[in-house]
Amino acid sequence: MSKPIPSLPVAWSPRGRDDLCPDDLVAQSSVERVRGLLAVARPATAREHAVAVLERETDHERRSARARELLDDLPYVAALALEDRAERERAIKLLTKRTSVTKAAVEERLQAFERATEGQDSDEGQGQDGSTHPAVDSVSLEAGWLCATGHRGKPLRLANFDARIEAEVTHDDGVDRRKRYRITGSLLATGEALEAVEVPAADFSAMKWVHPAWGARAVVGAGPGVGDRLRETIQLRSTPTRETVYSHLGFRKVDGVWTYLDVGGSASSVAARVEVPHDLRRFQLIRSTATAADALRASIGILACAPLAITVPLLGAVYAALLASILPIDVVLWLFGQSGTRKSSLAAIAQAHYGSAMIDRRNLPCSWTSTANALEETTFLAKDALVVCDDYAPASSAAARQEQDAKVERIVRNAGNRAGRQRMLADLSLAPAHPPRCLLLSTGEDAPRIASIRARTLLVEVQDVDLNALSAVQRYPELLPHALAEVVASICGHYDAWVAYARSQQAEATRNLSARLGPKAHSRTAGNVAQLYVGILLVSDVANQAGALDAAERDRLRNDAFEALVAVGRRQASLAEDESPAEQYVRTLSGLLASGALWLAPRSASVAAEPPRGARTVGWRDDEWGYVLPTVAWEEVSRALKVSGAGLPVSPRMLYQEMLAREWLVADPDGKHQGRVLNVGGKSKRVLKLPIEVLEGAPGSDAERIEPGPSTTSTSSTVEGRSTDQCDVRDDAVRTRWQRCLARDSPTS
Amino acid sequence: MYTYSVSHVENAQPHASPAPTANAAVSSAPLLSADHLAFLAARGISPDLSASAELYSVDPQQASELLGDTVASWGIAVACWISDASGLGHREICCVRLDHVAPGEAHCARPRGRPRPTYLPTVVTRETWRDPTAELVVVDSPIAALALAAAGIAALDIGDDGAPSVEWRGRRATLLYSGRRAWNADVALREVRVARDLLGRGAKVLVAELPTLERGGAL
Numbered sequence: 001m002s003k004p005i006p007s008l009p010v011a012w013s014p015r016g017r018d019d020l021c022p023d024d025l026v027a028q029s030s031v032e033r034v035r036g037l038l039a040v041a042r043p044a045t046a047r048e049h050a051v052a053v054l055e056r057e058t059d060h061e062r063r064s065a066r067a068r069e070l071l072d073d074l075p076y077v078a079a080l081a082l083e084d085r086a087e088r089e090r091a092i093k094l095l096t097k098r099t100s101v102t103k104a105a106v107e108e109r110l111q112a113f114e115r116a117t118e119g120q121d122s123d124e125g126q127g128q129d130g131s132t133h134p135a136v137d138s139v140s141l142e143a144g145w146l147c148a149t150g151h152r153g154k155p156l157r158l159a160n161f162d163a164r165i166e167a168e169v170t171h172d173d174g175v176d177r178r179k180r181y182r183i184t185g186s187l188l189a190t191g192e193a194l195e196a197v198e199v200p201a202a203d204f205s206a207m208k209w210v211h212p213a214w215g216a217r218a219v220v221g222a223g224p225g226v227g228d229r230l231r232e233t234i235q236l237r238s239t240p241t242r243e244t245v246y247s248h249l250g251f252r253k254v255d256g257v258w259t260y261l262d263v264g265g266s267a268s269s270v271a272a273r274v275e276v277p278h279d280l281r282r283f284q285l286i287r288s289t290a291t292a293a294d295a296l297r298a299s300i301g302i303l304a305c306a307p308l309a310i311t312v313p314l315l316g317a318v319y320a321a322l323l324a325s326i327l328p329i330d331v332v333l334w335l336f337g338q339s340g341t342r343k344s345s346l347a348a349i350a351q352a353h354y355g356s357a358m359i360d361r362r363n364l365p366c367s368w369t370s371t372a373n374a375l376e377e378t379t380f381l382a383k384d385a386l387v388v389c390d391d392y393a394p395a396s397s398a399a400a401r402q403e404q405d406a407k408v409e410r411i412v413r414n415a416g417n418r419a420g421r422q423r424m425l426a427d428l429s430l431a432p433a434h435p436p437r438c439l440l441l442s443t444g445e446d447a448p449r450i451a452s453i454r455a456r457t458l459l460v461e462v463q464d465v466d467l468n469a470l471s472a473v474q475r476y477p478e479l480l481p482h483a484l485a486e487v488v489a490s491i492c493g494h495y496d497a498w499v500a501y502a503r504s505q506q507a508e509a510t511r512n513l514s515a516r517l518g519p520k521a522h523s524r525t526a527g528n529v530a531q532l533y534v535g536i537l538l539v540s541d542v543a544n545q546a547g548a549l550d551a552a553e554r555d556r557l558r559n560d561a562f563e564a565l566v567a568v569g570r571r572q573a574s575l576a577e578d579e580s581p582a583e584q585y586v587r588t589l590s591g592l593l594a595s596g597a598l599w600l601a602p603r604s605a606s607v608a609a610e611p612p613r614g615a616r617t618v619g620w621r622d623d624e625w626g627y628v629l630p631t632v633a634w635e636e637v638s639r640a641l642k643v644s645g646a647g648l649p650v651s652p653r654m655l656y657q658e659m660l661a662r663e664w665l666v667a668d669p670d671g672k673h674q675g676r677v678l679n680v681g682g683k684s685k686r687v688l689k690l691p692i693e694v695l696e697g698a699p700g701s702d703a704e705r706i707e708p709g710p711s712t713t714s715t716s717s718t719v720e721g722r723s724t725d726q727c728d729v730r731d732d733a734v735r736t737r738w739q740r741c742l743a744r745d746s747p748t749s
Numbered sequence: 750m751y752t753y754s755v756s757h758v759e760n761a762q763p764h765a766s767p768a769p770t771a772n773a774a775v776s777s778a779p780l781l782s783a784d785h786l787a788f789l790a791a792r793g794i795s796p797d798l799s800a801s802a803e804l805y806s807v808d809p810q811q812a813s814e815l816l817g818d819t820v821a822s823w824g825i826a827v828a829c830w831i832s833d834a835s836g837l838g839h840r841e842i843c844c845v846r847l848d849h850v851a852p853g854e855a856h857c858a859r860p861r862g863r864p865r866p867t868y869l870p871t872v873v874t875r876e877t878w879r880d881p882t883a884e885l886v887v888v889d890s891p892i893a894a895l896a897l898a899a900a901g902i903a904a905l906d907i908g909d910d911g912a913p914s915v916e917w918r919g920r921r922a923t924l925l926y927s928g929r930r931a932w933n934a935d936v937a938l939r940e941v942r943v944a945r946d947l948l949g950r951g952a953k954v955l956v957a958e959l960p961t962l963e964r965g966g967a968l
Contacts, residue, residue: 019928020959021856022888022904023896027791031900034925038886038902041923041955044944049956075930075956078937082945116934141949164910166864184910191914239909241864 046080047091054094064100071101071109080106081113139233144189145221148229157221158230161185161194161214165238169198171275173247174383175432181240187217194218207231246274249283250325250384250437251491258495260285260322260384260488262355279365279378282355283385285485288478292486296548298476299483300539300557302349304469308564309571310335310460313532314346314441316561318353319487320535321386321439323502330456331528332415332440336392336447337462343443344390345470346462350441351388352477353484359477361390368392368444372407379415379436392444398642408448415440416456416524450649455522458529459572487542502534509533509562516566521573529569536561581650582658588637589628590695593618598636600626600695603680619687620680625666626695627678627687630656656688664694782806784848785825792896801871802895803828807845815842817861822849824858827891829868843868843908846892855929857890867913868906870898877903878915885915887943889926889936907943918951925957 025034043049053070057063070076080091092106140147142155150156163185171178179201185194197213207227210218220227246252246261252272253259259266264284266272276283288295299318303311317333335343344361352359366378366389379387392408395401413419415436447459473480491498509530517526536558544554592598599611600621611617618636619628634652641647648655656675659665666689668676676689781789781799785806789799805826807815812824829843843866844857859865868891869878877883886904888894897904904925905913924944930936940956947954 019931021890021927022886022893022925022959023792023890025959026793026896026900031793031897031902034897034900034902037957037959038884038923038925041925041957044924044948044954044956074932074934075937075940078934078941079944082938082941113934117938166910186914191916193914239864241862 044079045087045091046076046083047087047094049076049079050091050094054099060098060100063098067095067099067101070095071106074113077109077113081110139237141188144187146188146230146233148233156223156226156229158226158233159210159221160189160219161187161217162237163194163234165234165240166196167243168201168240169243169245171245171247173381174250174252174437175434183213183234185214185218192217205231243273246272247276248381248383248437249274249276249280250382251322251495258492260492276381277378279374280382282357282363282365283382284355285481285488286356286478287485288476288482290476290479290482292482292546293543293548295479295482296486296539296543296546298473298479299353300543300548301469302473303560304466305346305349305473306462306465306469308560309567310346310462310465312536312561312564313458313460313529313568314350315539316532316535316565317439317441318350318386318484318535319538320531322384322484322487322491322538323499323534324384324439325437326384326499327502327506327531327534328418328437329439329531329534330416330418331531332412332442332457333532334447334457334459335441335443335462336445336459339445341462342465342467342470343462345474346465347388347390347441347443349470349473349480350386353480354385356477356481358388359474359480364388364390366390368404368407368442372410375407375411376414376434376436379411379438379440380434381437383437385438386441387438388441388443390443392442392446392448394446402647405448405450409450409453411436411440412442412448412453412456452649455524458525458532458568460568461571483539486546487538490542490545491538498538502538505537506530506534512562513566513569517569517573521569525569525572529565529572533562533565580658581648581655582662582664584641585637585648585655586659586664586690586694588640589618589633592636592640593695597640598633600628603627603678620678621692621695624692626690626692627676627685628690628695629685630675630688633688659688659690663691665690780805781825782823785823789825789892792892793899794892794895795899798872798895798899803840812845812847812858815845815860816858818858820845820847820858822847824848825892827868827895829866829891831866841866844891846890855890855927857892864910865908867908867910868894869913870895870904872898873903873905881916881918881920884921884923887922887924887926887947889930889939893925893927907946912943912946912950917947920952921955922947922952923955923957925959928959930958 020028022034025037042052050067050070053066054063057066080088083091092103095101095106096103139158140149140155142157144160145155145157146159146162147155148158163183165181166184167182169180169182171180180198181201181204182196182198184196186192187194194214194217197209199209199213203209205228207220207230210220220230246254249261249263251258252261254261254266254272259272261272261274262284263274263276263281264286265274290298300315302315305311313333314335317331320329320331323329335347337343344364348359348361348364351364357363358365365382365387366375368375368389368391370378370389375389389411392404395404418435419433442457448454448457510527513529513533514521514526517529540549540554540557543549544551549557589598593600596612596615598618599615600619601609601611601617603620603622616632616636618632619626621627630652638648650658656665660667666676675686678685678687678689781796781804785804786796786799789804790796794802794804805828807824807826809821809823812820812822812826815826824845824847826842827844827846828840831839831841831843842860844859847856847858850856850858870891872895877885883903886897886902887907888897888904889906891906894904894906907913924940926936926940930940944954944956
């Protein structure tokens with residue numbers, strides 16, 4: 001535990017006894033004995049000590065014996081070794097004057113001491129032989145100033161304070177490691193302590209941190225090179241400890257052990273210091289006084305708070321988020337619904353798994369009112385965690401809507417692609433990107449309006465929230481982080497096995513869901529839903545291990561969740577299709593034609609027909625086809641969409657390709673062009689040829705659409721042969737089953 | 750380095766500060782065992798003073814956690830005031846006084862990898878720290894400082910950061926280190942450095958020696 005005892009001269013060797021401490025003397029003798037020792041204390045410096053010992057001795061032999069005793073005294077030799085050169089020489093002169101002790105004998109003793117202390121950390125820049133580093137050797141205190149030896153030995157004022165680098169702190173965000181120095185100091189004249197400050201290592205050398213940190217009281221001396229001398233002096237006089245501060249959440253290998261970092265440090269026994277921005281300071285996995293089984297049942301009980309099509313994705317997101325940067329998980333869950341449908345409360349329940357204080361929806365970590373940069377940084381630092389971004393509400397003005405759309409697009413696209421914006425540093429090098437490493441859960445009164453963004457999100461409309469069940473979960477928020485802590489502990493204990501298991505299950509679930517969702521679903525949907533299913537697998541396994549669910553309940557939970565996620569995936573297909581660019585274009589164009597703002601002239605008219613008053617001719621028509629001038633139609637549709645704050649997010653070429661694929665457009669016979677050439681009044685016009693029924697009524701009308709998920713009541717339409725009524729009945733039964741979890745969740749039960 | 754000030758001492762009133770932060774093991778332990786109470790009582794440290802100084806008994810496992818090393822002895826954990834970036838300071842374990850150590854090792858074990866902090870017994874009044882005519886005794890363990898302070902001798906243990914910012918100019922300061930200074934180069938060096946530090950601050954520094962068997966220092 002202590003350092004190995006260095007080789008010492010015989011006189012300095014340990015005596016193999018328990019040496020006294022002052023308190024032992026109090027205990028074994030009396031405090032008066034201590035006072036007696038204090039009364040006969042000797043001077044501290046080597047020269048004064050030698051004077052006190054030798055001045056009384058006039059006899060050569062006795063004086064020599066006393067001098068030798070001094071050299072056998074380890075503290076005396078230590079004092080001699082650390083004296084300044086001049087003072088040491090004076091002390092040696094005293095020891096050798098009128099004694100048989102030679103200077104060589106003293107030097108030999110000093111060398112023995114040097115060997116004995118070899119390898120020790122030097123204190124205050126001094127070596128064991130008393131010869132110090134030139135920069136520190138020449139530093140002295142003069143009238144409240146730290147001074148160096150300047151020109152011709154004159155003191156050069158460095159500063160009116162003394163400072164030391166107490167610790168070299170490395171801030172590690174998992175991508176970048178930045179060093180900062182924690183510096184403490186005091187004013188030399190008054191001894192007043194200066195508050196400890198952290199200075200970026202890159203800024204330390206310039207010494208420009210002194211005034212911002214310590215104000216006008218701290219004075220750096222004037223003159224060329226003084227700042228650099230001061231910097232060197234501080235560095236050489238410091239013996240900083242080394243610390244690592246983690247500035248992110250989530251799984252991390254610390255000292256060779258996988259652990260989960262939260263604001264309390266580490267979820268396992270590994271010691272780790274975590275400092276995160278204010279928005280993330282509520283992320284803390286604390287175990288409650290309840291049992292693990294009670295906590296896990298309470299967590300699973302959130303399934304009873306709303307239809308399974310809502311709560312299964314929510315529960316899956318809570319636990320899938322733990323693997324967000326590992327698998328990775330790139331789905332964005334988007335809860336939307338009218339104001340007052342309790343979507344924020346539901347999101348808060350999910351978020352509270354990462355810190356019970358976030359059960360209050362006012363304590364959610366993010367909001368869409370934050371800047372895009374702030375959101376980007378939060379989603380980067382909240383690694384392997386669920387982050388709720390609350391309150392997406394349609395903006396009132398077109399400009400605000402565009403800004404809002406741009407922010408949503410950037411954050412969701414980054415999350416979906418696991419990519420961060422590249423940043424250029426001042427030296428033209430590229431800074432490491434900060435990609436999102438969390439699972440983002442957004443709430444809002446509307447779904448995102450951009451089609452490609454919808455494809456990256458899993459849209460869940462919130463309705464029919466059971467307020468009693470919601471209150472039951474909210475009553476014991478401390479159980480939710482406890483449940484998550486159990487899952488985290490299980491992952492930390494068998495990290496590699498869990499990751500391999502989650503990967504294989506994700507791949508299998510993606511295959512199964514693709515088969516169930518069919519070709520109509522967006523290619524990403526099955527993968528997105530499968531990611532949430534992995535979360536369900538995680539919690540159901542750990543709940544089974546903890547005794548919260550038996551094997552049959554675990555399997556039922558998985559089956560129920562799978563069916564609910566299939567329903568969510570099917571609805572996602574209809575929602576994504578609803579707002580494709582082709583849909584937007586055709587619906588807007590037909591609306592403009594129906595309103596009389598645009599007009600298709602009859603192709604059969606022998607003379608150029610005049611449009612109705614206030615209408616603009618956009619092309620021609622016959623009984624079967626509409627022939628639309630592409631430039632005019634694009635211009636009018638774009639203008640109309642701009643008024644509503646939207647826009648077509650694709651180029652005309654991509655739009656027409658989608659319309660061709662949907663058979664809403666007839667291609668040129670040569671296949672080279674997306675339009676057709678039409679002869680009108682003897683002139684050739686390139687037009688888009690569309691079936692007239694597409695222009696007269698929006699395609700994909702309600703009758704053809706897939707109805708919303710299982711919670712929606714009574715329609716006669718079917719989803720791949722299965723009645724949605726059947727979904728309702730099944731959902732009610734299943735919800736009742738999981739309400740039993742809530743009934744059992746009370747820690748007092 | 751001068752991170753301790755009189756204001757910190759004033760703030761460190763009995764039970765006025767939260768339990769030490771780096772010692773979850775300690776906060777849940779019983780305060781002091783009967784053996785430790787007897788050990789401290791022999792040194793004039795009453796149970797009330799032990800409580801106000803936040804002394805705790807720790808078992809070998811807790812001691813190992815606090816020290817960051819494996820130890821096989823019970824001990825008394827001693828908390829002290831550490832200034833930090835917040836400016837308010839906090840308490841941390843500065844030493845565990847181990848009951849049993851191997852020959853040659855110090856009883857007062859420090860947490861591994863941390864600088865040795867300064868220990869100022871709360872029983873010493875703020876007037877004493879401010880009054881340069883009051884003699885201070887510098888010892889090398891917190892328990893020794895507390896024992897002397899309990900007996901009316903103003904004492905402190907100066908750590909790696911240097912002397913605290915009490916008024917040193919013109920003050921008589923006597924170093925009274927353990928008997929290990931006679932053969933342990935670490936202890937001897939630390940004593941000399943503390944002495945030089947105090948001399949640099951204008952104190953009148955003296956060195957006292959405890960008796961040892963070899964010097965015929967029978968108790």
